[in-house]
Amino acid sequence: MREEVAFMxxxxxxxxxxxxxxxxRTDEQRDLAIRQIINxxxxxxxxxxxxxxxxxxxxxxxxxxxxxxxxxxxLPEKNLAVELLERLLEGEIKSRFASNVVQExxxxxxxxxxxxxxxxxxxxxxxxxxxxxxMARKFQExxxxxxxxxxxxxxxxxxDALATNESAVRELADETLKKIAHELTENLRQNLTxxxxxxxxVRAKLRLMVKRILRKYKYKYPPDLQDAAVELVLQQAxxxxxxxxx
Numbered sequence: 458m459r460e461e462v463a464f465m466x467x468x469x470x471x472x473x474x475x476x477x478x479x480x481x482r483t484d485e486q487r488d489l490a491i492r493q494i495i496n497x498x499x500x501x502x503x504x505x506x507x508x509x510x511x512x513x514x515x516x517x518x519x520x521x522x523x524x525x526x527x528x529x530x531x532l533p534e535k536n537l538a539v540e541l542l543e544r545l546l547e548g549e550i551k552s553r554f555a556s557n558v559v560q561e562x563x564x565x566x567x568x569x570x571x572x573x574x575x576x577x578x579x580x581x582x583x584x585x586x587x588x589x590x591x592m593a594r595k596f597q598e599x600x601x602x603x604x605x606x607x608x609x610x611x612x613x614x615x616x617d618a619l620a621t622n623e624s625a626v627r628e629l630a631d632e633t634l635k636k637i638a639h640e641l642t643e644n645l646r647q648n649l650t651x652x653x654x655x656x657x658x659v660r661a662k663l664r665l666m667v668k669r670i671l672r673k674y675k676y677k678y679p680p681d682l683q684d685a686a687v688e689l690v691l692q693q694a695x696x697x698x699x700x701x702x703x
Contacts, residue, residue: 490537521545521593530590535582542589543572546596553600556696558689559617560599567592608635611697615641618689622682633674640670645694649701663691 469489532538546568554561571592575585603613616638620626626634644666650659667687 521549521597523594526590526593530586535586539575539582539585539589542586542593543568546589546593549596553596557614557617558693558696559614559621564592564596564599606631606635608638609642611646612638612642614693614697615645615690618693619686621689622679622686625679625682625686628679629674637670637674640673641667641690644670645690646701649694649698660691663694667691 466489529538529541532541546564550561550564550568554564568589571580571585571588574580575582580588603610606613606616608616612635616634619634619637619641645663648663648666664687667690668683671683671686
């Protein structure tokens with residue numbers, strides 16, 4: 458029933474559009490407009506010219522693509538555009554980085570910081586739009602890093618955990634970090650049990666295993682950073698543990 462739903466939402470947007478340039482949207486109208494933009498962005502065929510009702514003219518676009526971001530940037534109602542980008546980024550962070558401890562924390566903090574400054578009137582609407590669009594582009598780059606580095610979805614999560622400290626990245630060759638990430642993924646996957654995070658004896662065993670892997674390579678992981686890296690790796694393993702155990 459997607460086409461019928463899209464049509465009815467489009468009709469409602471148009472009926473509610475009366476002179477929106479001079480009147481503020483109600484919460485319901487704003488929510489409807491945002492849903493309409495998002496729905497139209499993921500529908501493969503245009504049933505009705507719904508985009509015209511919200512100021513966008515191309516229905517066949519991908520969320521957070523350069524084309525879509527450019528159109529959102531040009532929306533006449535900047536406050537609506539800001540809220541749309543906030544919701545999109547928040548949703549994408551939760552869905553794409555739900556099990557990536559490092560990236561989820563990084564982008565959640567970035568988004569929270571920008572929105573807080575915007576709400577406190579520390580930055581103007583135009584500036585927050587620029588920052589959110591730039592964040593969306595960085596988000597896309599981060600989401601595609603696994604393919605670029607030749608790592609699986611699980612391996613890139615451990616790679617991020619290892620590379621979170623800049624001095625470790627400087628001291629270790631990138632290929633070494635990738636090898637460590639691969640070995641961590643394989644060993645942790647084989648040794649995790651359903652209740653491992655609740656059993657200190659098992660956690661201690663896994664902690665020692667991670668330390669041995671970090672020390673194994675010719676260019677050793679910086680000793681002064683190992684403890685923090687081990688704990689972050691175990692946090693990442695815990696985020697993946699349920700799926701792995703199943």
